[in-house]
Amino acid sequence: MEAFQYRDGELYCENVSVKRLAEEYGTPLWVYSQAKLLHEFKAIRDAFAEADPVICYSVKANSNLSILELLGQAGSSFDVVSGGELYRVQQAGADPTKVVFAGVGKTDGEIRAALEANILMFNVESEGELDAISAVAAELGCVAPVALRLNPDIDAKTHAKTTTGKRGNKFGMDIERHNELAAKVLADPHLELRGIHMHLGSPILTTDPYEAAAKKARDVVRQLRAEGHETNWINLGGGFGLSYKGDEAPPASTYAEVILPYVREAECRLALEPGRSICGNAGVLLSQVIFTKHEGGKQFVIQDAAMNDLVRPAMYDSFHRIWPVAPRVPAPVDYEAEIAGCQPVDVVGPVCESGDCLAKNRWLPELHRGEYLSTFSAGAYGTVMSSNYNSRPRGAEVLVDGENARLIRRRETYDDLIAAERLA
Numbered sequence: 185m186e187a188f189q190y191r192d193g194e195l196y197c198e199n200v201s202v203k204r205l206a207e208e209y210g211t212p213l214w215v216y217s218q219a220k221l222l223h224e225f226k227a228i229r230d231a232f233a234e235a236d237p238v239i240c241y242s243v244k245a246n247s248n249l250s251i252l253e254l255l256g257q258a259g260s261s262f263d264v265v266s267g268g269e270l271y272r273v274q275q276a277g278a279d280p281t282k283v284v285f286a287g288v289g290k291t292d293g294e295i296r297a298a299l300e301a302n303i304l305m306f307n308v309e310s311e312g313e314l315d316a317i318s319a320v321a322a323e324l325g326c327v328a329p330v331a332l333r334l335n336p337d338i339d340a341k342t343h344a345k346t347t348t349g350k351r352g353n354k355f356g357m358d359i360e361r362h363n364e365l366a367a368k369v370l371a372d373p374h375l376e377l378r379g380i381h382m383h384l385g386s387p388i389l390t391t392d393p394y395e396a397a398a399k400k401a402r403d404v405v406r407q408l409r410a411e412g413h414e415t416n417w418i419n420l421g422g423g424f425g426l427s428y429k430g431d432e433a434p435p436a437s438t439y440a441e442v443i444l445p446y447v448r449e450a451e452c453r454l455a456l457e458p459g460r461s462i463c464g465n466a467g468v469l470l471s472q473v474i475f476t477k478h479e480g481g482k483q484f485v486i487q488d489a490a491m492n493d494l495v496r497p498a499m500y501d502s503f504h505r506i507w508p509v510a511p512r513v514p515a516p517v518d519y520e521a522e523i524a525g526c527q528p529v530d531v532v533g534p535v536c537e538s539g540d541c542l543a544k545n546r547w548l549p550e551l552h553r554g555e556y557l558s559t560f561s562a563g564a565y566g567t568v569m570s571s572n573y574n575s576r577p578r579g580a581e582v583l584v585d586g587e588n589a590r591l592i593r594r595r596e597t598y599d600d601l602i603a604a605e606r607l608a
């Protein structure tokens with residue numbers, strides 16, 4: 185399903201002209217498609233239906249309250265990695281009893297808040313964390329549900345900054361230690377072992393890493409059961425691929441095909457933590473051309489979205505399709521090839537960093553001051569990673585549903601920039 189399509193030479197989100205949204209709300213502007221968010225959530229849920237899965241949408245991919253509310257109402261649960269994300273899930277009116285909580289550095293305060301919210305389980309990432317959770321649970325007089333986050337030592341062949349399941353990453357505990365750690369949980373009256381968790385990294389475009397992880401998970405569950413543990417959950421994390429360029433990412437059903445047989449053999453319930461694959465292609469970032477210039481033998485397009493808005497190109501060298509909102513040249517199928525009627529340009533922002541570049545040597549039609557551009561696949565790890573660097577207020581966010589558009593976060597003001605600061 186395509187949420188964003190060119191019709192009569194103009195970009196639409198569902199049935200709303202995005203140019204109209206840019207004119208009404210200004211730029212930089214984030215535009216999301218409600219139908220696309222729901223479509224991708226349901227595709228995962230249906231693909232894995234056989235395992236009665238709990239789909240824990242990964243809040244860190246896009247944590248806007250309206251998006252959490254929408255997915256919660258569609259039956260999604262949530263994967264949080266901080267007390268702040270747990271707070272957001274609660275503020276969005278979602279059910280915290282199906283929440284899973286990952287992260288290598290949970291503080292006592294965060295552990296307490298999660299126990300008080302009665303979450304489904306902690307994905308525990310170190311032995312020290314097991315001790316801390318046990319201590320807080322003892323204080324509250326409760327039993328804390330935990331899953332061991334195991335590092336399966338699988339190379340998911342993704343960017344060095346987003347691979348998480350390879351031996352030596354900071355995440356989880358070495359898989360060989362599962363027996364020793366499970367024994368520790370069993371001996372502790374304030375801990376209950378619910379299952380095991382693995383998250384391999386992101387985005388993963390092939391199914392091999394998931395197959396290897398699911399197989400290891402099945403084997404660990406069997407060994408734990410043989411030791412007398414009741415382990416009923418396998419959580420295989422998130423990381424499903426996203427089509428940033430064309431259709432390079434397989435559908436959810438392809439991942440399900442390799443994962444489900446092992447979950448069936450392990451006789452476990454399945455938890456998943458997809459983020460990017462649900463919201464990534466449900467959002468675009470709209471910007472407006474401020475200037476163009478030709479210097480040093482290069483053509484530059486300077487527009488008003490910058491690395492403080494979308495940091496992925498600067499941080500991970502990631503590729504985002506970019507095309508005018510009302511183009512004179514039809515959008516290409518292949519954005520990396522030479523395009524007739526276009527020239528290679530660097531699309532840059534106003535931030536004072538050479539790394540502030542959304543695209544390098546990208547074929548684009550001639551652009552003029554005031555024209556709007558759309559940066560695609562910006563729904564995941566966009567706003568959540570944005571900052572106020574260079575004292576730039578964050579842009580607004582709009583959610584489209586059919587013919588309607590609703591503001592779900594207002595544009596920040598200069599007053600917002602200094603609101604938390606104090607003069608003597």
Ligand SMILES: *Cc1c(COP(=O)(O)O)cnc(C)c1O
Pocket residue numbers: 242244245263265286287383385386387421422423424457458459460461564
């Ligand atoms: C980031 C993260 C995810 C989500 O990854 P996506 O690529 O957005 O699907 C899931 N689980 C954990 C533990 C994570 O840190």
